[in-house]
Amino acid sequence: MNTPALFTETIFALASGQTPSGVAVVRVSGRDARSALDVFHVKQPEPRHAQLSVLTDADGRPLDQGLVFWFPGPASFTGEDVVEFHLHGSAAVLDAVFQQLGTLRNWRMAEAGEFTRRAFENGRMDLTEVEGLGDLLAAQTEAQRRQALNQYTGSLRMLYDGWRQALLSLRAAVEADFDFSDEEDVPGSVAEFVSGDALSLSRQIESHLNDGRRGEIIRNGLRVVLVGLPNAGKSSLLNALAQRDVAIVTDVPGTTRDVLSVSLNLNDQLINISDTAGLRDSYDVVEIEGMRRAEEAARSADLILSLCPADQPGFHVAFRDSDEGDFPSILKVRTKCDLLPDSDAGGTPSGDTDIDVSVRDGSGLDKLMSELARFGSVPITGQSDVTTSPLITRARHRLALERCVTSLQSAGDDQLPLEIRVEYLRTASDSLGQILGRIDVEDILGHIFSEFCIGK
Secondary structure, three states: OOOOOOOOOEEEEEOOOOOOEEEEEEEEEOOOOOHHHHHOOOOOOOOOOOEEEEEEOOOOOEEEEEEEEEEOOOOOOOOOOEEEEEEEEOHHHHHHHHHHHOOOOOEEEOOOOHHHHHHHHOOOOOHHHHHHHHHHHHOOOHHHHHHHHHHHOOHHHHHHHHHHHHHHHHHHHHHHHHHOOOOOOOOOOOHHHHHHHHHHHHHHHHHHHOOOOHHHHHHHOEEEEEEEOOOOOHHHHHHHHHOOOOOOOOOOOOOOOOOEEEEEEEOOEEEEEEEOOOOOOOOOHHHHHHHHHHHHHHHOOOEEEEEEEOOOOOOOOOOOOOOHHHOOEEEEEEEOHHHOOHHHOOOOOOOOOOEEOOOOOOOOHHHHHHHHHHHHOOOOOOHHHHHHOOOOOOHHHHHHHHHHHHHHHHHOOOOOOHHHHHHHHHHHHHHHHHHHOOOOOHHHHHHHHHOOOOOO
């Protein structure tokens, strides 16, 4: 647990949604938070018990009636003394309350994420739990909600901290062997088990890394990019999947010049689908730029839908001066299947086609959406499953774990002197500490907390 930080200012903010609303929660946190009760002439409630009170101004005139809560630190969200007022959510009520609080010395409105930042600094949360809370606030789908809640409640913290503690114990044993090898209660040389323990832990982390980016796909959404020749039906398909007119559809080739995207919720999975410029030889500088952006989007996708109309042979996913092998998984979709003879239509794939669709009569669209949902799905059947095997949700976690594996493999090299290998154990444990926010994370804290809303 971190040593509680000393914050000299008391902060306050609206901790609930936009007004007007039925209820508005005003949160106050800091060493002088209890003074908020005196400001509004409210009796101090029992800790963590709701108390119905009338808030009054300096002249004793009622401002509002609501529930008041008192959370003495460190047993509070931020680890500091916290007061909450659950009031009626009108702009007039909140303006009056904030005006009163703003007159106090060393009191100010909280910045985005500042309550959570104080919780982190006071050791109430580690950085993975902070990120889980941020993901929970931003969750759009059931899969995102469940993954974020598991991370917020400590699934990643328990896994990574367990690995880190194992490394710290191994380092302690090695260093004790260096410093106290002549003492009876210290075992002899530990060199023989350093390699085995380091390599065993390395394999565990490699298995964790080998997850197909499933956690990141849940958090960010499956990125699907439509590619193909001009007039292959990309924009029509995007509009049909979104069930609204996102892209302009004409018979003129090259209508789409930029990347257009829409997000869908399919079977509780977030699917981000992007329409791109048609691929063809062109001297138009705008169209060439559109094709460059199309290639960029395709390279960063999780899945490419390669579209080819039924009245044109072949599929086109290769870009100018590009190696097709650099691209992600490809699903071949034959479009405009209403142009086929009745015996060949109906959404049944043929030849090298994976799925046949027609935007005009709707055939094959349900099958395509089911395939997208299947490709982007990650089974999360319950708390125990993701607690015992939680998923990596961020690129910074992945990079730190990869550095940890590299250090562990070097620590397991029995050809190296033990003094060098213990240094690799230190860098491995430091990599895990960076994920948890235990060491050397100042450069990323501002970015993480800036993504939070005011009042959280």
